[in-house]
Amino acid sequence: MSVELRGVTRRFGDITAVANVSLTVATGAVVALLGPSGCGKTTTLRIIAGFETPDAGTVTVGGRVVTGPGVWVPPERRRVGMVFQQLALFPHMNVAGNVGYGLRGMSRAARADRVGAMLELVDLKGYERRRPDQLSGGEAQRVAVARALAPAPDVVLLDEPFSSLDVSLRVEVREQVVCILRDAGATAVLVTHDQDEALSLGDEVVVMLGGAVAQVGAPEAVYRRPSSSAVAEFLGDANLLAGDVAGGRLESVLGPLAVEAADGRATALVRPEDLDLVADVDGAAEVLDVQYFGHDQLVTLSVGGTTVRARLHAQRRFSLGTRVRIVVSDDRAVTFAG
Amino acid sequence: MWAPAAFVGLAMVVPLAYLVLRSTDATDPVALLISSRVVGFLSTTLRLAGVVTLVSVALGGFLAWLLERSDLPGRRVLSVVVVLPVVVPTYVLALALVSAVGPGGLVASWPWVRGFWGATAVLVAATVPTVVLLGRAELAGTDGSLDDAARALGDSALTRWRRLVIPQLRPALGAGGLLSFLYVLSDFGAVSILGVDTLNRGIYFEYRSLSSDRSSAAVLGVALVALSVAVIALERALRRRGAAQAAPTVPTPYPVTRLGRWRWPASAAVAVFGLATTGGPVAVLTVWASRGVSSADALTEVVDAGRTSLSWSAAAAVFTVAAALPVAILAVRFRSRLSRVIETAAVAGFALPGLVVALALVFMTLRVAPVVYQTWLVVVAAYVVRFLPEALGALRPAVAAVDPAVEDAARALGRGRAAVLATVTLPLVRGGLLAGAALVFLTAMKELPATLLLQPPGSDTLAVRVWTAASEGFYARAALPALALVALSAALLAPLRFGGSRR
Numbered sequence: 054m055s056v057e058l059r060g061v062t063r064r065f066g067d068i069t070a071v072a073n074v075s076l077t078v079a080t081g082a083v084v085a086l087l088g089p090s091g092c093g094k095t096t097t098l099r100i101i102a103g104f105e106t107p108d109a110g111t112v113t114v115g116g117r118v119v120t121g122p123g124v125w126v127p128p129e130r131r132r133v134g135m136v137f138q139q140l141a142l143f144p145h146m147n148v149a150g151n152v153g154y155g156l157r158g159m160s161r162a163a164r165a166d167r168v169g170a171m172l173e174l175v176d177l178k179g180y181e182r183r184r185p186d187q188l189s190g191g192e193a194q195r196v197a198v199a200r201a202l203a204p205a206p207d208v209v210l211l212d213e214p215f216s217s218l219d220v221s222l223r224v225e226v227r228e229q230v231v232c233i234l235r236d237a238g239a240t241a242v243l244v245t246h247d248q249d250e251a252l253s254l255g256d257e258v259v260v261m262l263g264g265a266v267a268q269v270g271a272p273e274a275v276y277r278r279p280s281s282s283a284v285a286e287f288l289g290d291a292n293l294l295a296g297d298v299a300g301g302r303l304e305s306v307l308g309p310l311a312v313e314a315a316d317g318r319a320t321a322l323v324r325p326e327d328l329d330l331v332a333d334v335d336g337a338a339e340v341l342d343v344q345y346f347g348h349d350q351l352v353t354l355s356v357g358g359t360t361v362r363a364r365l366h367a368q369r370r371f372s373l374g375t376r377v378r379i380v381v382s383d384d385r386a387v388t389f390a391g
Numbered sequence: 392m393w394a395p396a397a398f399v400g401l402a403m404v405v406p407l408a409y410l411v412l413r414s415t416d417a418t419d420p421v422a423l424l425i426s427s428r429v430v431g432f433l434s435t436t437l438r439l440a441g442v443v444t445l446v447s448v449a450l451g452g453f454l455a456w457l458l459e460r461s462d463l464p465g466r467r468v469l470s471v472v473v474v475l476p477v478v479v480p481t482y483v484l485a486l487a488l489v490s491a492v493g494p495g496g497l498v499a500s501w502p503w504v505r506g507f508w509g510a511t512a513v514l515v516a517a518t519v520p521t522v523v524l525l526g527r528a529e530l531a532g533t534d535g536s537l538d539d540a541a542r543a544l545g546d547s548a549l550t551r552w553r554r555l556v557i558p559q560l561r562p563a564l565g566a567g568g569l570l571s572f573l574y575v576l577s578d579f580g581a582v583s584i585l586g587v588d589t590l591n592r593g594i595y596f597e598y599r600s601l602s603s604d605r606s607s608a609a610v611l612g613v614a615l616v617a618l619s620v621a622v623i624a625l626e627r628a629l630r631r632r633g634a635a636q637a638a639p640t641v642p643t644p645y646p647v648t649r650l651g652r653w654r655w656p657a658s659a660a661v662a663v664f665g666l667a668t669t670g671g672p673v674a675v676l677t678v679w680a681s682r683g684v685s686s687a688d689a690l691t692e693v694v695d696a697g698r699t700s701l702s703w704s705a706a707a708a709v710f711t712v713a714a715a716l717p718v719a720i721l722a723v724r725f726r727s728r729l730s731r732v733i734e735t736a737a738v739a740g741f742a743l744p745g746l747v748v749a750l751a752l753v754f755m756t757l758r759v760a761p762v763v764y765q766t767w768l769v770v771v772a773a774y775v776v777r778f779l780p781e782a783l784g785a786l787r788p789a790v791a792a793v794d795p796a797v798e799d800a801a802r803a804l805g806r807g808r809a810a811v812l813a814t815v816t817l818p819l820v821r822g823g824l825l826a827g828a829a830l831v832f833l834t835a836m837k838e839l840p841a842t843l844l845l846q847p848p849g850s851d852t853l854a855v856r857v858w859t860a861a862s863e864g865f866y867a868r869a870a871l872p873a874l875a876l877v878a879l880s881a882a883l884l885a886p887l888r889f890g891g892s893r894r
Binding site: 102103104127128129130131133134135137138139141142143144145154155157200201204 | 794796797799800801802803804805806807814815818819
């Protein structure tokens with residue numbers, strides 16, 4: 054175990070920013086801490102780093118208790134690397150100075166070797182003398198990662214590290230960064246509010262809502278089998294369909310869905326990409342709105358008094374008011390009580 | 392950070408306590424305060440401060456608008472010329488004025504110059520630059536699309552002046568007015584040379600007079616502080632709390648007002664103002680100096696005084712910035728009620744006239760540490776108390792500009808608080824440290840009243856030399872050290888960027 058939180062709580066006045074959070078990060082794993090802004094994910098990260106003190110709970114890093122009853126190890130002695138939202142490169146030092154800053158108690162030569170090795174890892178060999186303001190967004194990002202990894206920390210914490218990048222650059226840079234983390238065999242905790250980022254980068258995703266952990270699981274598990282309707286809605290577009298369950302089948306406006314639920318009232322989740330449309334003058338659904346995105350489209354429909362959304366390939370066009378039939382391509386659905 | 396900052400805060404307030412303590416020694420402070428002499432001092436002080444403030448704010452506001460928003464020819468040069476009087480201390484301006492057109496002057500001999508109106512002219516010249524700088528900064532920070540919006544809504548040029556420009560300027564004019572008023576309250580140089588009986592001059596006489604036991608000076612000092620504090624409180628109460636307006640990231644430049652046929656006359660008027668406040672005095676002093684430098688003694692005297700000025704000011708710069716740093720860090724990084732109290736204490740010197748600070752330090756050193764009485768240490772201590780607010784003004788934004796994440800990053804990389812301060816914070820605030828030090832150095836060189844009261848016998852600064860000679864009417868002897876002072880200040884100020892924010 055590289056990082057373990059148990060019962061961590063942090064209050065600011067009347068607001069509980071982090072409520073009884075427990076989680077474990079296995080050595081070598083990349084864990085994404087995902088949640089909307091204000092859900093307490095950054096506070097959790099800062100508690101692990103030692104920049105915030107929790108009101109209750111225990112934090113263990115690399116097998117050593119760093120925060121707990123009567124224990125508080127200052128950030129500089131936690132062996133925790135951090136990549137900040139705005140990167141926070143030292144503006145008065147060059148790249149080599151930044152990467153070498155955390156390397157102490159080493160000979161000059163050993164330090165230069167380590168800096169060289171780190172720059173090689175992030176593919177920035179030859180950038181030693183550049184100043185932070187002479188770097189592109191992606192280069193600065195990699196310097197920040199190299200700086201955090203240089204002292205070989207027990208865990209690297211990344212706080213929304215890609216949010217300062219242009220959208221066009223973001224996907225490319227985050228793939229590079231994850232490759233670097235994996236090459237270095239680093240354990241990492243990544244905080245993000247971006248579902249795509251969390252789902253594509255994390256070995257495991259921790260969904261936080263309202264200061265508490267709502268669900269922990271592999272990316273596919275949290276997306277396909279969310280533990281609550283709130284998680285389902287946060288992780289992407291969701292059609293939440295209420296209906297009565299009888300004998301493992303839920304009668305919804307889209308027809309019967311296979312569910313694992315006791316008889317009674319329940320809400321089923323059907324993702325918009327699981328729906329297909331067939332033009333049919335006698336169809337039960339009517340097209341209300343079409344949002345065109347280029348690579349795909351989101352069609353809003355009215356069926357039996359309920360609004361449902363379907364995500365389709367962009368080639369097929371439906372004009373407003375068209376009557377269609379909705380086909381559910383995967384009729385196994387997750388349900389939530391109520 | 393708490394301990395040094397709290398120490399600095401206390402060190403700023405303790406001398407004041409001694410002043411109050413000493414004033415209670417007076418036999419009948421109330422009778423003294425309502426004596427016709429003191430009431431006269433008070434009314435003269437208020438009249439002078441009121442007139443100077445009104446003229447400065449009106450003139451300064453108009454100049455700020457001309458320089459920032461109109462197509463005045465020669466704006467760039469003029470915006471430097473207008474703020475140049477900053478380098479000329481009031482006693483030098485007063486000396487130049489009285490020796491040029493006062494009784495026995497070079498050009499004319501008008502008796503009224505030595506008095507209220509002469510002092511008014513000098514103090515207006517000295518305070519206008521501050522109003523102009525504040526006004527221009529305010530105007531430059533406003534988004535030009537406001538004017539476009541008002542135009543689109545049908546406002547004429549004059550209406551836009553009334554409804555947009557004046558309200559935009561109001562905060563700056565309020566602040567500038569407050570600074571001007573306080574400036575007059577604390578001025579000693581001009582009023583003493585021009586013989587205007589303000590409270591400051593009264594305090595000095597009480598202090599120097601052989602018949603007095605100095606406690607009456609303490610009483611008047613306390614009264615002066617109370618007056619300053621009352622003015623600040625009044626300004627705070629009157630100031631409208633404008634809602635903080637989110638400035639657009641890329642403000643649209645404000646449209647330039649075309650002056651038309653007034654362009655050149657306006658430009659000439661501004662140039663004349665600039666000449667009258669800097670070029671003129673320098674010319675007058677040069678003539679007097681050429682008459683005065685007959686012996687080599689005069690020159691060695693000036694060199695000695697210059698050396699004293701430079702070394703005391705350098706010491707003041709170092710100590711003040713060192714004292715300001717923990718306060719600035721505390722105020723920016725550790726915001727709490729206590730840190731605000733400490734910050735307020737640290738800027739208290741802003742409301743304290745130099746003469747009062749000096750008096751307080753005299754009483755304190757005599758009681759606590761008589762060995763340092765009349766040594767350079769006490770002079771420098773007075774400079775630190777007086778000029779700490781200026782150093783803080785330069786340092787605080789510099790500290791605030793350091794991203795706290797950069798400090799966190801250094802700690803996450805294994806360095807403790809002290810190491811982070813040394814390797815990250817200090818290098819990043821170096822510019823603010825240097826600017827603060829330069830500003831304190833410059834102001835300390837011009838300081839007169841505290842130096843006059845506290846200096847060790849026999850070692851004069853340039854400022855004291857100018858004042859001593861001028862107040863005895865030896866214009867020629869006063870001119871050379873005055874010129875030296877102006878030249879040194881100007882040389883120092885040149886690297887400090889000041890003037891226009893636009894163009």
